Amino acid sequence: MIVVVGALAQPQLGAVLGLEGTLVEVPGVLTGGHRAGVVLDGWPALLPAPGTIPGLAIQPTPQLARYAAVMGLTVQEVGGMQVMGIGPGPAADHAPIVDRDAIAAEIADQILQAPAGTGADLLAWRLPMMGIWAGSRLRARASAPSGQGIVPQRPADALRVQQRSQPFLGFFGVERQVLTHALHQGGQTAPMTREAFLSGDAAVILPWDPVRDRVLVIEQFRMAPALRGDPQPWLLEPVAGRVDAGETPDAAILREAQEEAGLQVTRLIPAFNAYPSPGALCEFLYHYIGIADLPDGCAGVHGLDSEAEDIRGHLMDRETLSALVDAGQIANGPLATLSLWLDARRDRLRAQV
Numbered sequence: 001m002i003v004v005v006g007a008l009a010q011p012q013l014g015a016v017l018g019l020e021g022t023l024v025e026v027p028g029v030l031t032g033g034h035r036a037g038v039v040l041d042g043w044p045a046l047l048p049a050p051g052t053i054p055g056l057a058i059q060p061t062p063q064l065a066r067y068a069a070v071m072g073l074t075v076q077e078v079g080g081m082q083v084m085g086i087g088p089g090p091a092a093d094h095a096p097i098v099d100r101d102a103i104a105a106e107i108a109d110q111i112l113q114a115p116a117g118t119g120a121d122l123l124a125w126r127l128p129m130m131g132i133w134a135g136s137r138l139r140a141r142a143s144a145p146s147g148q149g150i151v152p153q154r155p156a157d158a159l160r161v162q163q164r165s166q167p168f169l170g171f172f173g174v175e176r177q178v179l180t181h182a183l184h185q186g187g188q189t190a191p192m193t194r195e196a197f198l199s200g201d202a203a204v205i206l207p208w209d210p211v212r213d214r215v216l217v218i219e220q221f222r223m224a225p226a227l228r229g230d231p232q233p234w235l236l237e238p239v240a241g242r243v244d245a246g247e248t249p250d251a252a253i254l255r256e257a258q259e260e261a262g263l264q265v266t267r268l269i270p271a272f273n274a275y276p277s278p279g280a281l282c283e284f285l286y287h288y289i290g291i292a293d294l295p296d297g298c299a300g301v302h303g304l305d306s307e308a309e310d311i312r313g314h315l316m317d318r319e320t321l322s323a324l325v326d327a328g329q330i331a332n333g334p335l336a337t338l339s340l341w342l343d344a345r346r347d348r349l350r351a352q353v
Helices: 011-017 062-071 100-113 120-125 127-142 223-228 249-261 318-326 333-352
Strands: 002-005 021-031 045-058 076-078 081-084 159-169 173-181 192-198 202-209 214-221 234-237 239-242 267-274 285-291 311-317
Touching (some): 002 021, 021 076, 062 120, 100 127, 120 127, 214 318, 234 333, 239 249, 249 285, 267 333, 285 333, 318 333
Parallel strands (some): 002 081, 202 285
Antiparallel strands (some): 076 081, 173 192, 202 214
């Protein structure tokens, strides 16, 4: 019998880990823990102090054992009790994140769904990407269905998953499913095998100065064009980046504008949200136009050393970008579509800013 406290004692995470037990009181007070279950050093510290905190006395489960190995959680003795859910030392100073308990439960589910032979060290290294994927799934569930009025709503059993596996887990992952789905004229398909790349949600932005009518685009090396054999794997792109766990798409793209281009965006104009390649990628993109002051000389070389980024900015008139799109010189889909979107709305948007 052990006692779990903090995030481990919350219903959402406990349900994933199969934890059931009896409520007990543990002496002391918890401090920190705002990102428990999301980052490795996010667990709270339990300090000796008057009073008690609630805990759950449980029988350990295999799910908890695997999860604890990834998260670096161990049992610690507190007041004669064997307690889990606290860090080994002082709590790290993390700010609270949105939907912490739901994201932590999604991450736990990913840990348990990983192939049995996957090492705890690899899964611990993947935590940032698992958090991104967790946030993506939560946003998808909360989103309004697309194609309303044209595409009918299917019942819950319209998609039936018979088997699932993950044949690859690295920075990204690949999921394979054997499934059937409802047919347009009734009935179900025969079982089929499909795979998808688990990339998670991202946000993209085209910074635009409506006074000077100019934009800033970036240039960086991309692996996929290089693998394809493209003679120019350095692409012109919009500023872009993943939406981190607990982060909103708006906050993510403002952060990326600073990291990748050194820009302070004064206003975000949502453009559209879309899957760029839904046949194979789970990626979902939030597209923005960003109002920014773009004087001469504001483009430079930016990026995070920790992410091996080498990003060069290019300042150009909006019409120059439009001409590049027309000439087939923009190979990045989000940049081409944002350019076309802005061209069609330029006058209306300039009147509003």
